[in-house]
Amino acid sequence: MNRTAAEAPTRYVEHVMGMPISLALRGRHTTDRAARDAWAEVMTELRDVDRVFSTYRADSVISRLGRGEVTVEDCVPEVAEVLALAAAAEHDSGGAFSAWLPGPDGVRWLDPSGVVKGWATERAAAWLAQLPDTDFCLSAGGDLTCRTLDPDGPPWRIGIEHPTDPGRVLAVLPVATGAVATSGTAHRGAHLVDARTGLAPTGVAQVTVWGDSLTAADIDATAAFALGSGAAVWLATRPGRSSFVVWADGSTTTVDGSATI
Numbered sequence: 001m002n003r004t005a006a007e008a009p010t011r012y013v014e015h016v017m018g019m020p021i022s023l024a025l026r027g028r029h030t031t032d033r034a035a036r037d038a039w040a041e042v043m044t045e046l047r048d049v050d051r052v053f054s055t056y057r058a059d060s061v062i063s064r065l066g067r068g069e070v071t072v073e074d075c076v077p078e079v080a081e082v083l084a085l086a087a088a089a090e091h092d093s094g095g096a097f098s099a100w101l102p103g104p105d106g107v108r109w110l111d112p113s114g115v116v117k118g119w120a121t122e123r124a125a126a127w128l129a130q131l132p133d134t135d136f137c138l139s140a141g142g143d144l145t146c147r148t149l150d151p152d153g154p155p156w157r158i159g160i161e162h163p164t165d166p167g168r169v170l171a172v173l174p175v176a177t178g179a180v181a182t183s184g185t186a187h188r189g190a191h192l193v194d195a196r197t198g199l200a201p202t203g204v205a206q207v208t209v210w211g212d213s214l215t216a217a218d219i220d221a222t223a224a225f226a227l228g229s230g231a232a233v234w235l236a237t238r239p240g241r242s243s244f245v246v247w248a249d250g251s252t253t254t255v256d257g258s259a260t261i
Contacts (some may be wrong), residue, residue, distance in 0.1 A: 019141035028133035050098030066110030098195035118218025179214035211241035
């Protein structure tokens with residue numbers, strides 16, 4: 001596949017799961033039937049996930065599970081998979097991350113959104129991986145999974161935005177093949193809490209994590225943000241993933257976990 005850094009990718013955008021989903025393609029399949037079919041499969045996959053996991057739909061499987069109307073055994077297998085990932089993250093974060101969040105009345109309610117976005121996007125990207133001789137960058141609400149087939153080809157350039165000034169780019173990550181996820185005040189910030197207390201974290205404004213898996217990066221970014229001032233120390237224990245923390249006072253910390261992207 002002969003490409004140059006100047007090759008402009010073809011872009012697709014739709015909206016599902018309450019956020020924009022965008023795709024950039026470059027290489028052999030960008031506008032043909034194969035590309036359009038792969039994009040359609042991506043969107044079908046994400047719409048199916050929304051029907052199962054949306055906490056904003058009273059009829060979703062996860063809402064019914066949270067109300068006790070069904071059991072995990074009654075649900076599609078993906079529910080058990082997501083809850084297992086959430087349970088592992090809860091253990092690893094000392095309870096700061098959890099799929100069961102404390103409500104204002106003290107009763108916990110089920111919301112595995114901290115797992116679902118990255119997990120679903122990584123699953124959906126499998127349809128794009130079937131396109132031969134084609135690079136892709138799939139973004140769901142700013143969390144991305146990318147592929148570049150040619151080791152000498154240009155990487156995808158992913159900007160890390162300032163949490164309160166989106167027009168300001170704090171850093172640019174060159175991503176060949178890998179994933180980048182961000183959690184913070186500009187990314188579902190009002191919904192991100194320390195599950196141990198039900199309160200918004202303090203000391204941290206934004207956490208970006210990158211590595212080979214969007215599922216892992218998204219979970220770690222959310223868990224680290226929930227840990228607040230303890231984010232960087234915890235992220236240093238996550239092998240194979242690197243991160244960039246923006247603190248509440250505007251200072252930044254880079255944690256080198258030897259991620260290869």
